[in-house]
Amino acid sequence: MSAPVNETKPGFDIRDIKNLFGGGGSLKQFGILGALIVIVLIFQVWTGGKTLEPGNLINIVQQYSYILILAIGMVMVIIAGHIDLSVGSVAAFTGILVAKSMTDWSFPWWVAIIFGLLIGAAIGAWQGFWVAYVGVPAFIVTLAGMLIWRGGNQFIGDSATVPVPKDFVQIGAGYLPEIGPGATNVNNLTMLLGIIIALVVVFNEIRSRRTRKIMGAVQDALWVSVLRATILVVLILVIAFLFASGRPGTSYPISGIILGVLVLGYSFLTGNTIFGRHVYAVGGNKHAAELSGVNSKRVNFFVMMNMSVLASLAGMIFVARSQASGPFDGTGWELDAIAAVFIGGAAVAGGIGTVAGSIIGGLVMAVLSNGLQLKGIGSDLVQIIKGLVLLLAVGIDVYNKMSGRPSLIGLMGRNNKKPEGPSVATDAPAVVPTNAGTPDSATPVDLNK
Amino acid sequence: MDQGSEKSPTILEMQSITKEFPGVKALDKVSLSVKASEIHAICGENGAGKSTLMKVLSGVYPFGTYDGDIVYQGEIVRFKDIKASEAAGIVIIHQELALIPELSITENIFLGNEPGRGGVIDWVQAQSRAIELLARVGLTDDPDTQIKNIGVGKQQLVEIAKALNKNVKLLILDEPTAALNENDSQHLLDLILGLKGRGISSIIISHKLNEIEQIADEITIIRDGKSIETLNVKADGVDEDRIIRGMVGRTLGNRFPERTTTPGEIFFEVRNWNVQHPLTAERMVVKNSSFTVRRGEVVGFAGLMGAGRTELAMSVFGRSYGKFISGEVYKDGQEIKLRTVTEAIKHGLAYVSEDRKALGLNLLDTIKRSIVSAKLKKISRGDVVNKIEETQISEEYRKSLRIKTPTVEEGVSKLSGGNQQKVVLAKWMFTDPDLLILDEPTRGIDVGAKAEIYGIIRELAAQGKGIIMISSELPELLGVSDRIYTIFEGTITNELSVAQADPETLMRSMTSTTKKAAA
Numbered sequence: 001m002s003a004p005v006n007e008t009k010p011g012f013d014i015r016d017i018k019n020l021f022g023g024g025g026s027l028k029q030f031g032i033l034g035a036l037i038v039i040v041l042i043f044q045v046w047t048g049g050k051t052l053e054p055g056n057l058i059n060i061v062q063q064y065s066y067i068l069i070l071a072i073g074m075v076m077v078i079i080a081g082h083i084d085l086s087v088g089s090v091a092a093f094t095g096i097l098v099a100k101s102m103t104d105w106s107f108p109w110w111v112a113i114i115f116g117l118l119i120g121a122a123i124g125a126w127q128g129f130w131v132a133y134v135g136v137p138a139f140i141v142t143l144a145g146m147l148i149w150r151g152g153n154q155f156i157g158d159s160a161t162v163p164v165p166k167d168f169v170q171i172g173a174g175y176l177p178e179i180g181p182g183a184t185n186v187n188n189l190t191m192l193l194g195i196i197i198a199l200v201v202v203f204n205e206i207r208s209r210r211t212r213k214i215m216g217a218v219q220d221a222l223w224v225s226v227l228r229a230t231i232l233v234v235l236i237l238v239i240a241f242l243f244a245s246g247r248p249g250t251s252y253p254i255s256g257i258i259l260g261v262l263v264l265g266y267s268f269l270t271g272n273t274i275f276g277r278h279v280y281a282v283g284g285n286k287h288a289a290e291l292s293g294v295n296s297k298r299v300n301f302f303v304m305m306n307m308s309v310l311a312s313l314a315g316m317i318f319v320a321r322s323q324a325s326g327p328f329d330g331t332g333w334e335l336d337a338i339a340a341v342f343i344g345g346a347a348v349a350g351g352i353g354t355v356a357g358s359i360i361g362g363l364v365m366a367v368l369s370n371g372l373q374l375k376g377i378g379s380d381l382v383q384i385i386k387g388l389v390l391l392l393a394v395g396i397d398v399y400n401k402m403s404g405r406p407s408l409i410g411l412m413g414r415n416n417k418k419p420e421g422p423s424v425a426t427d428a429p430a431v432v433p434t435n436a437g438t439p440d441s442a443t444p445v446d447l448n449k
Numbered sequence: 450m451d452q453g454s455e456k457s458p459t460i461l462e463m464q465s466i467t468k469e470f471p472g473v474k475a476l477d478k479v480s481l482s483v484k485a486s487e488i489h490a491i492c493g494e495n496g497a498g499k500s501t502l503m504k505v506l507s508g509v510y511p512f513g514t515y516d517g518d519i520v521y522q523g524e525i526v527r528f529k530d531i532k533a534s535e536a537a538g539i540v541i542i543h544q545e546l547a548l549i550p551e552l553s554i555t556e557n558i559f560l561g562n563e564p565g566r567g568g569v570i571d572w573v574q575a576q577s578r579a580i581e582l583l584a585r586v587g588l589t590d591d592p593d594t595q596i597k598n599i600g601v602g603k604q605q606l607v608e609i610a611k612a613l614n615k616n617v618k619l620l621i622l623d624e625p626t627a628a629l630n631e632n633d634s635q636h637l638l639d640l641i642l643g644l645k646g647r648g649i650s651s652i653i654i655s656h657k658l659n660e661i662e663q664i665a666d667e668i669t670i671i672r673d674g675k676s677i678e679t680l681n682v683k684a685d686g687v688d689e690d691r692i693i694r695g696m697v698g699r700t701l702g703n704r705f706p707e708r709t710t711t712p713g714e715i716f717f718e719v720r721n722w723n724v725q726h727p728l729t730a731e732r733m734v735v736k737n738s739s740f741t742v743r744r745g746e747v748v749g750f751a752g753l754m755g756a757g758r759t760e761l762a763m764s765v766f767g768r769s770y771g772k773f774i775s776g777e778v779y780k781d782g783q784e785i786k787l788r789t790v791t792e793a794i795k796h797g798l799a800y801v802s803e804d805r806k807a808l809g810l811n812l813l814d815t816i817k818r819s820i821v822s823a824k825l826k827k828i829s830r831g832d833v834v835n836k837i838e839e840t841q842i843s844e845e846y847r848k849s850l851r852i853k854t855p856t857v858e859e860g861v862s863k864l865s866g867g868n869q870q871k872v873v874l875a876k877w878m879f880t881d882p883d884l885l886i887l888d889e890p891t892r893g894i895d896v897g898a899k900a901e902i903y904g905i906i907r908e909l910a911a912q913g914k915g916i917i918m919i920s921s922e923l924p925e926l927l928g929v930s931d932r933i934y935t936i937f938e939g940t941i942t943n944e945l946s947v948a949q950a951d952p953e954t955l956m957r958s959m960t961s962t963t964k965k966a967a968a
Binding site: 211214272273274275277280281284285287288289290291292293295347351352 | 766767769789790791793794800802807808809810811812813814818822823824825826829832833834836837841876
C-alpha cells in the first residue's frame with residue numbers, strides 16, 4: 001500500500017496542488033472543474049470575449065438553471081442506483097396545471113407555486129411507490145411516467161399553449177432589484193451577495209482548518225489554504241461584478257438564486273445528514289445497508305419523490321421564463337440532466353456522485369452549447385459535439401479507474417517516489433466528498449456562474 | 450528441476466509464483482509440480498493462498514500481474530485470460546458452478562464453444578456430442594433438461610462434461626464436493642479417478658481430508674502463502690493427521706488468547722426457532738432450534754457449509770433471511786420481537802456477516818463513514834452527522850483495533866481482508882451491542898490478523914458481551930469458544946463445553962442427526 005505523508009508538510013510539495021481544489025482524494029472533481037475553466041477560457045478567446053460578457057452570463061444562468069436543478073435531484077437518484085427518465089414530462093405536466101391554475105382558476109402566483117410543488121410530490125410518490133415498494137425498475141417506471149405525464153400535459157392543455165401572468169414570470173426571468181446608491185453604476189444587491197459569499201468562503205476555510213485540527217486529521221499546507229481562499233474570493237468578486245455590471249435593469253437572475261439555495265441545501269443534505277448517508281449506502285451496497293438497519297425502501301421512495309418535486313420546480317421556472325406553458329416543454333431534459341450528472345463524476349452503478357460535481361458537469365454542457373451557439377454553429381453540430389463530450393468525459397473516467405492510473409498531477413507528485421509494484425487497486429475510485437471543504441469551496445463558484 | 454528423474458513426465462511446473470495484493474502478499478514463491486495422469490491435491494487453511502494460486506494458473510490473474518514462471522507441457526506459458534488457459538487444456542471448475550440455470554444441459558456444455566459454421570449452431574451435432582459426453586461422466590439425463598431442474602451433484606458432472614468437451618488435459622476442481630452429499634461425492638471422486646485412467650490430470654482443492662487421502666497421488670501443502678511441502682501419499686504413508694500437521698504447522702496453543710473471565714448468567718435465549726427457505730416453500734432451513742448465550746461467553750456454532758448456521762443467525766437478526774419464522778427470543782428474561790434489522794440493533798444485537806464484501810461493507814465508502822454507518826444517530830443531532838465526532842471515533846477504533854491505514858479517510862476497498870474485517874467489527878462495536886453474532890469472522894484473512902481478531906473477540910467477552918461465533922474451522926472454535934453447539938441440516942445436534950469438545954466429537958455431530966447426550 002502506498003503510504004501518503006501523514007503530517008502537515010512545511011515546504012512546497014507538488015502534491016499539495018491537488019489539494020487546492022477537491023481535497024479528501026476527490027481528484028475527479030478537480031479534473032472536471034479544471035475542464036470547465038479551460039472550456040470557458042477557450043470560448044472566451046474564440047468568441048472574442050463574448051462568453052464572459054454580463055449579458056451572456058445572465059443568459060446562461062437563465063437558460064440552464066432548470067437543467068441544473070434537475071441535475072441536483074438526478075444525482076441523488078443515480079447515487080441510489082436508479083435513473084429518472086420522466087423529469088421532462090413531469091415538468092411539462094406541472095407547468096400546464098400551474099399555468100391553468102392561474103389563468104382559469106385565478107390562483108395567486110404563490111399559491112400556484114405551492115400547488116405545483118404538491119403536484120410534483122404526488123407524482124413522485126406514485127413513481128416512488130412503484131420503484132421502492134413494488135420493485136419495478138426505475139427505468140421502466142419512469143419510462144412509463146415519461147409517456148403518462150407528457151400525454152397528461154397535452155390532454156389537459158389540448159396540445160395548446162397556456163400563457164401565465166406577469167407576477168409569476170419573475171421566478172424564471174426576474175433579476176435582483178436595484179436598491180441603494182445609484183452612483184455605483186452596478187447592481188448593489190448582486191455585489192453585496194458576492195461579498196457575502198466571499199466572506200463565507202474565507203470563514204469556511206478557517207473553520208475547516210480548525211475542525212481538522214480538532215479531529216487530528218491531515219491538514220493541507222497553510223499556503224494551500226491561503227491560495228485557495230484567495231483564488232476563490234477573487235473569482236467570486238469578479239463574477240459578481242460581471243453580473244452586476246450588465247445592461248441596466250438586469251443583474252443576477254432570481255432563478256440563479258433559487259438554484260444557489262438548492263445547491264447549498266442539497267450539498268448539505270447529501271453530505272452531512274443521516275438521510276444523505278443512507279442514499280450513498282443504498283447505492284453502494286444495498287444488502288450491506290439493509291443489514292446495517294437502513295430502510296432501503298424508504299430511501300428509494302424519497303429519492304424518487306424528491307426528483308419529481310425538483311422536476312416540477314424546474315418546469316415552473318421554465319414556464320415563467322417562456323411566459324407560457326406549451327405541449328413540448330421539457331422535451332429531452334432528462335438526457336441533459338443525466339449527462340450533467342455523469343460528466344460530474346457519478347458512477348453508473350450507483351454509490352458515487354456529488355451535487356457539486358453534477359452542477360459543474362451541467363455547467364460544462366451549458367458553456368459548451370452556449371459558446372457554440374455564439375459562434376453560430378447549428379444545433380445539429382452542437383448535439384454531436386455534446387454527445388462526444390459526454391462519451392469522452394465518462395470514457396476517460398472509466399479508463400482511469402480501470403487501469404488504476406493516477407491523474408496528471410498525481411503522476412507529477414509520484415515521480416520523485418519510487419514506482420510501486422503492480423498496482424491493481426491502489427488508485428481506487430475517489431469516493432465522495434469526505435470533508436466539508438469540497439462542496440463548500442466548490443458551490444460558491446457555481447452560485448455565481 | 451527434477452523432471453527427468455521422475456517416472457512419469459511433468460505436465461505442469463509452477464515455479465516460485467509470487468502474487469501481491471495491496472497490503473498482502475497472497476503468494477510467496479509458491480512452487481507446484483504436477484505429473485501427467487496424476488491427481489494432485491492442494492491443502493491449506495482458508496486464506497492460505499490455494500484459490501489465488503489456481504487463479505494465477507488459469508489466467509484469471511493474467512501474465513504480468515504475478516512473478517514466477519508457469520511451465521506447462523515443457524514450455525513457459527503466459528496466459529492473458531481464462532480463454533487462453535482453456536485453449537491449452539487447463540480447465541478450472543469453481544466452487545460456485547458457472548452454469549446458467551435457465552439453459553439446457555446441452556446449451557450449457559457448449560456455451561462459448563458452440564459447434565457449427567459461421568455463427569450458426571449445429572444443434573444436431575451438439576446434441577449427439579452432448580449425449581456422448583454425458584455418458585462419459587455417467588449421466589443419463591435428457592440433455593434438453595434445464596440445469597435448474599437437476600440436482601447440484603449432477604450439475605457438477607455437467608461441468609466436468611463441459612470441461613471434457615474442451616479437450617481438458619489438466620482439470621482443476623475447487624472444493625468439488627463441498628455442496629454434495631455422500632453418494633454424489635463418491636460418484637464424483639470415482640469419475641475423477643476414471644479420468645486419471647484416461648490420462649487427464651487433476652488438481653483438487655478440498656477441505657475434506659478423507660477424500661484427499663482416498664484419491665490423491667500427491668499433496669502439496671500451502672500455508673500462509675508459501676508452499677510448505679509436497680507429500681507422496683503412498684510412499685510417505687500420509688494420513689489425515691500428517692496433512693493437518695503440515696497445514697497448521699504450529700501448536701494450537703499460541704494462536705489463541707487466554708480466557709481471562711468466566712461467563713456470567715444466561716441473558717439471551719432463542720427457543721423453538723423455525724425458518725423456511727425464502728424461495729422454496731416447505732423447505733425448512735432451520736428446524737426447532739433452541740440455544741442460550743451467557744454474558745461474557747463466546748458460544749461457538751459448528752456446522753458444515755449449508756448446515757443452516759448463517760440462516761439461523763440472520764433470521765434471528767431482524768428476520769434478514771427466510772420466511773415464516775416461528776419461535777421466541779428472550780433477552781434478560783423478557784420476550785423481545787425482532788421484526789426488522791433496526792429493531793434488532795435497538796435491542797443490542799449485532800451481526801458481522803460471513804460475506805464481508807457483499808453484505809458487510811459498502812466498498813465505495815471510506816473507513817470513517819463505514820465505522821459509524823450502523824448507528825449514525827449516536828453522533829448526530831437532529832439528523833445532522835457530526836463529522837468531527839465521526840473522525841475522532843473512527844480514529845479511536847483505528848488505534849484500538851490496529852487497523853493498518855495511513856488515515857481513516859482512506860477507502861475501505863484499499864484495505865486488506867483482515868483490516869476490512871476490523872472495520873466491520875468496529876462498525877458493530879460502535880453500536881454498543883450486548884450480543885455480537887460473528888459469522889466466519891476470520892474467513893479469508895491472514896494468520897496474523899486472525900490472531901488479532903481472536904484477541905478482540907475475547908476482549909469483548911471480557912467486557913461482558915455475549916458472542917456467537919459461527920465458524921467452519923474447528924481449531925478456532927475450540928481455541929476461542931467457551932461452549933459449542935453443533936448444527937446439521939438445520940437442527941442443533943449437540944452442545945458441548947469446550948473442555949468436553951474435541952474435533953472428532955464435533956465432526957460426528959456436524960455430520961449426523963443422532964443427538965448425543967447434552968453436556
